[in-house]
Amino acid sequence: MKKRILAAVAIVGLNAAVAYSAPTATAGQGVLNSVHDMRVSANITDIGGNDRVCAFCHTPHHAIKPAAASSYAPLWSRMDDQQTFVAYQSATFDSTVYSTGDAAAGPTRLCMTCHDGSIALDQHYGSANTGTMLTNDNFGGPGVGVNKDLSNDHPVGFDYMAIAAGCGDSNICTTAGTATTPDQYNYIRKADQGLTYRDNPANIKVADRLYNGSIMTCATCHDVHNKKNLQGAETMNYLVLAPQKDSALCLTCHIK
Numbered sequence: 234m235k236k237r238i239l240a241a242v243a244i245v246g247l248n249a250a251v252a253y254s255a256p257t258a259t260a261g262q263g264v265l266n267s268v269h270d271m272r273v274s275a276n277i278t279d280i281g282g283n284d285r286v287c288a289f290c291h292t293p294h295h296a297i298k299p300a301a302a303s304s305y306a307p308l309w310s311r312m313d314d315q316q317t318f319v320a321y322q323s324a325t326f327d328s329t330v331y332s333t334g335d336a337a338a339g340p341t342r343l344c345m346t347c348h349d350g351s352i353a354l355d356q357h358y359g360s361a362n363t364g365t366m367l368t369n370d371n372f373g374g375p376g377v378g379v380n381k382d383l384s385n386d387h388p389v390g391f392d393y394m395a396i397a398a399g400c401g402d403s404n405i406c407t408t409a410g411t412a413t414t415p416d417q418y419n420y421i422r423k424a425d426q427g428l429t430y431r432d433n434p435a436n437i438k439v440a441d442r443l444y445n446g447s448i449m450t451c452a453t454c455h456d457v458h459n460k461k462n463l464q465g466a467e468t469m470n471y472l473v474l475a476p477q478k479d480s481a482l483c484l485t486c487h488i489k
């Protein structure tokens with residue numbers, strides 16, 4: 234709610250802010266007319282003049298080559314966001330298996346090409362525009378995070394499989410590596426046993442949403458294309474892969 238009010242203020246008050254109009258696509262209907270259709274959510278049309286939608290993120294030719302060969306950039310049309318992001322830290326978070334050395338590993342870094350508020354939404358291959366920044370919902374703004382800060386967000390960029398294997402926390406796991414069923418030893422469900430998102434009608438597997446088969450990213454909870462997230466029950470569900478109701482998303486992984 235708060236976000237919508239802020240967005241409404243932005244439409245009235247700030248030219249440079251994202252002018253948010255309500256997306257007409259509901260959950261699961263795809264990227265067209267969703268929040269990730271820039272014509273809808275940011276009120277900007279494709280600079281090529283062909284009324285494209287994918288072009289804001291992908292290009293069939295001349296895509297970027299990421300700085301690191303290991304980076305993920307599926308025909309990425311946008312700049313390579315090379316910022317260093319501050320990772321989540323906590324005494325109870327299993328940091329021994331945390332570090333890939335990059336809190337924004339995998340798709341997370343792609344999200345950040347808009348959501349850290351440093352690269353304009355209309356800046357993509359064929360468009361040098363720097364007109365429209367994402368000012369709310371970015372991960373560099375007040376109340377959300379500061380200076381490329383992911384430390385107050387749900388942890389990403391860590392090895393989910395290693396944590397779920399239960400080998401990291403000796404207080405909880407005494408029989409590491411021998412579990413044959415999910416839930417057996419740990420407080421995180423094992424994703425290599427076919428674990429699916431709760432109440433997701435498409436039975437999406439958590440393992441299929443881990444980068445390189447193991448790293449948790451933004452895409453482990455969200456579907457950027459508005460396609461594999463919950464269909465129907467919630468009109469606006471933040472693109473999450475399991476319902477908000479009864480915190481089904483959280484309980485997909487957390488044994489709580």
Ligand code: HEC
Nearest residue numbers: 264269270286287288289290291307340343344452457458
């Ligand atoms: C707002 C940005 C954005 C838009 C718009 C977008 N994509 Fe993507 N796309 C991504 C991101 C980010 C990924 C990385 C994988 C992920 O996050 O799930 C991706 C991955 C992909 C992939 C490779 C992985 C997979 O899921 O198969 C394909 C193919 C793809 N997109 C096609 C499209 C097409 C076709 C369109 C337009 C109809 C489109 N995308 C629109 C952001 C976008």
Ligand code: HEC
Nearest residue numbers: 268274275289340343344347369370451452455457471472
């Ligand atoms: C091309 C720029 C762009 C990219 C890339 C992008 N987003 Fe967004 N995203 C937006 C815009 C614009 C909005 C709508 C405006 C707003 O909410 O401030 C938005 C909104 C959202 C929302 C809010 C949805 C809602 O229901 O209100 C979520 C969640 C989200 N994005 C997640 C992601 C994730 C996860 C990725 C990467 C996998 C990603 N985005 C990549 C531009 C982008």
Ligand code: HEC
Nearest residue numbers: 341344348370386387388389450451453454455471473482
């Ligand atoms: C553990 C699951 C999870 C992960 C990982 C995750 N999100 Fe979210 N995200 C959510 C949920 C759930 C919501 C809805 C929050 C609410 O209901 O208030 C949300 C909301 C959002 C929103 C819209 C509201 C807001 O607070 O700004 C954006 C944008 C967003 N996420 C982007 C991202 C990006 C970018 C990443 C990666 C850095 C990411 N999310 C990682 C679960 C997740």
Ligand code: HEC
Nearest residue numbers: 323325326327388393396421439453454482483485486487
């Ligand atoms: C895809 C699986 C997955 C989903 C979905 C998910 N989490 Fe997590 N979450 C994890 C993993 C794995 C960790 C790291 C666990 C650890 O080492 O303590 C974690 C860490 C956390 C932590 C930090 C724990 C600490 O010790 O600091 C909290 C709190 C948390 N999650 C809450 C949530 C909530 C609330 C939701 C729903 C909005 C959610 N998670 C959704 C997998 C998930």
